[in-house]
Amino acid sequence: MEHVSLSIIFFALLSYTISQRIVQTPRSLVKPAGAPAELLCTVEGVSTPYMYWYKLQPTQPLTLMSYSVTTQSVDENYLPHFTAVRPTGQAFNLKTERLEANDTALYYCAWSHTLREVGEGA
Numbered sequence: 001m002e003h004v005s006l007s008i009i010f011f012a013l014l015s016y017t018i019s020q021r022i023v024q025t026p027r028s029l030v031k032p033a034g035a036p037a038e039l040l041c042t043v044e045g046v047s048t049p050y051m052y053w054y055k056l057q058p059t060q061p062l063t064l065m066s067y068s069v070t071t072q073s074v075d076e077n078y079l080p081h082f083t084a085v086r087p088t089g090q091a092f093n094l095k096t097e098r099l100e101a102n103d104t105a106l107y108y109c110a111w112s113h114t115l116r117e118v119g120e121g122a
Contacts, residue, residue, distance in 0.1 A: 020045035024109050031099055038095040041109035049111040051092035053084060056106040065107075068092055 025040045043049050053065040055078075066084035068074045074084045082096045092109065 022109060022111055033099055033101050035099050036095070036097050037099050037103075038093060039107055039109070041092045041094070043090045043111045046090070046111065046113075048089035050114060051086065052108075052110045052112075053092065053094050054108040054110065056108065057102075057104070062108075066094070 021044050023042045023044065029037060029039070031037055039053075041051065041053070043051065048070055050067065050069050052067045055063045055065050057063075063078055065078050065082065066074060066076050068084070068086040071086050071089050074086050076084055081098065081100065082094055085093045085095070087093065094107065094109075096103070
């Protein structure tokens with residue numbers, strides 16, 4: 001049976017103080033193709049940050065999968081069979097009902113204070 005590996009790497013964009021942090025769970029995930037999977041991302045110390053999910057595959061550029069500017073507002077930029085959900089101001093989750101072999105990648109959750117910071121690389 002083929003297994004899909006979802007490696008979770010987390011980082012915060014423009015984290016100004018120690019009291020702000022981003023937490024992703026699980027830290028690493030290996031499941032067989034066809035299984036469901038969910039990645040949880042929570043930001044602490046920021047009221048309602050802009051949040052992002054990125055995917056990085058070998059030999060491919062970093063891909064923005066989805067972003068959210070506020071609760072219940074999600075732009076699914078590139079989610080062929082994933083769903084992104086923003087249940088609270090500090091949480092942004094990514095899930096799929098059925099993993100595929102090409103889902104093996106590093107998945108990054110990030111946050112910023114504005115879209116401009118990410119879009120212009122500031």
